[in-house]
Amino acid sequence: MSSPKFRDLSAGSKSLVLIELGIFAGALLFSVYLNSVFLFVEQPDTPNNLVIAYALLFALIMQLTSLALGLYNSKLRESIRGVVRRILVCVAIGFFVFSLINPFLGSHPLPVELLALSSFLSLLVMGIFRAFTLKVDFFGFNKRNILVLGAGERASIIEQRMRRDVDRQGFHVHAFVVMPGDHEAGIVKETRIELEESLVNYAMENQIDEIVVASDERRNNLPVDELFACKIRGIEVTEILDFIERETGQVAVNLIYPSWVIYSNGFASANYLRNTLDWIFNASMAFIMLLFTWPVMLITALIIKLDDGWKSPVFYFQERVGLDGEPFNIIKFRSMRVDAEKNGAQWASKNDDRTTRIGHFLRKYRVDELPQIYNVMRGDMGFVGPRPERPEFVQTLVTNIPYYNERHNVKPGLTGWAQLKYPYGATETDAMEKLKYDLYYIKHRSFLLDMLILVRTAEIVLFGKGR
Structure with a gap:
């Protein structure tokens, strides 16, 4: 997955970029201020405008590594642990890059101890901030808008076993699409729709992030070309078994079929x-x-x-x-x-x-x-x-x-x-x-x-x- 450019980011991602730009720059400015008060590192007097320039450079380097690591991708689906791991790598790379160019910044380079303190503060504040944004879904990073392809028995496991809000912290179900061959004893309470237009057009118009394939009858029944078109437009296509596994931390034994086991990763360790x-x-x-x-x-x-x-x-x-x-x-x-x-x-x-x-x-x-x-x-x-x-x-x-x-x-x-x-x-x-x-x-x-x-x-x- 290539790194997104700023102009390609969503409004939520752009807001996040600007806020975290302030966090990174503020971390370095605060470190310099702490040092001026407690004098734990010797540092020649540096003009204020130069300190601000260093802070912006520090923030820019950190933001570039964040972009490279996908931290501003609106389709990033990571737990808080995964996000913190990415932030840790981002800060480590940023610290390393700034340390390399620091000696060439003129007659007032920053002490490496201040860079280390700035990096630590960045990691701490960024981790807390991202945990908060994921918890309250402030920027829309947390919930995916999903469309379930199927409204029968296989799809009904989402309605029956994942009906509470706590079960749907990571996604919002837009609707269940009725497919030929679906059992009648399927979706009862949730939105059922019958598509009369292209699946691709419908998904794009309704900003669908992910399509979950859960139809009961699959032979010569799935709109493969439409799903392929959705996939190349950035819409995730997921099999119902993989979706349940990801969201619940369990494998739905009653839905398993042999080919899924054959092609699925895991089960036998090759390590x-x-x-x-x-x-x-x-x-x-x-x-x-x-x-x-x-x-x-x-x-x-x-x-x-x-x-x-x-x-x-x-x-x-x-x-x-x-x-x-x-x-x-x-x-x-x-x-x-x-x-x-x-x-x-x-x-x-x-x-x-x-x-x-x-x-x-x-x-x-x-x-x-x-x-x-x-x-x-x-x-x-x-x-x-x-x-x-x-x-x-x-x-x-x-x-x-x-x-x-x-x-x-x-x-x-x-x-x-x-x-x-x-x-x-x-x-x-x-x-x-x-x-x-x-x-x-x-x-x-x-x-x-x-x-x-x-x-x-x-x-x-x-x-x-x-x-």
Whole structure:
């Protein structure tokens, strides 16, 4: 994607450019002012008009890098983390470029410490400002105006599962276009239209940013030429599965068809370095975690003994299904009665009456999971991944839920994307919902996503938000 020119930017983008021009220039002027007050860096007296010229030059360089990195593209679809990453790169490049030309600015070059302070202030203020603009959609950067091609069963998932405002923070649904072959039991409450004109003309006239293809019947039914024309005019064309995945953080298992899996990126990691270093990273993290948590585990073992008798077992071993469907024994602190499964394997529920008195606490704060550090060190599990299920349940789930076996393409984990996004589940329906998140994790897994999951899991543990 080429960098946009200023004249090609939208009115909202132009406003943003002018405001952030002031932010960048103000950051350097404020740094010079702070230095004149606190004198933390030696600087020869510089004429005020020269300082203003430096500030404008600094701002110009920062703005050029911002333009190059797409920060003023009205079609930029990034989360606040993505925007901050771009700002960080922008400020780093701007600082580097200004540092190179600074010695050639005459007899009054700016100290590099002032440039560093100006860059830091720019990053701080820009990050806060962009977070605010994204939150309130002040410049129209946040919401896309989408047109859904289809008004049947596949399209209805948007109406049924993404009906709240919080579900539509990133987009506004303009309308659902009725297509031949759509099931009648589809869109009920939202706007349905029947196009009598060109799709391209309609999309351009109504300032559509994105077309979501969600028709029920696709063979010889899609206006391919029209979609192609929309695409080359800058209108994004997205398949319903990819749209749901992007907006909800899950893969819609009930809508998957084989060709989507074949052509879709992800699912099998081609990063051989990551795969090679995976065990080293997890084992090292497990060893560090063990150093910090062994006193907690020792106290937990003593409390279990005191609560349930000295002859009662502290640990609970249970067979689970791991990578490539291979079984392994998971180890946990026992949080249920010894006879909890006298009638056979059962799903654990949120307020399970088989849980011991101390077990409720252990499960709420995830303390019962700590012995699984041993499983991580053995290589049976990683820190992040789909939670392993019992073979008795997996056999049924693989039969009843399509693509359930795909979750065994990666190592199971102590915590996972599904555990963060979905409440505690104890039914086959819950397993289906959690699979949607597990498949999303498998498809998008990366070091940054793993770090995000670990940080949010720490929040759950610290504030007792667990089951």
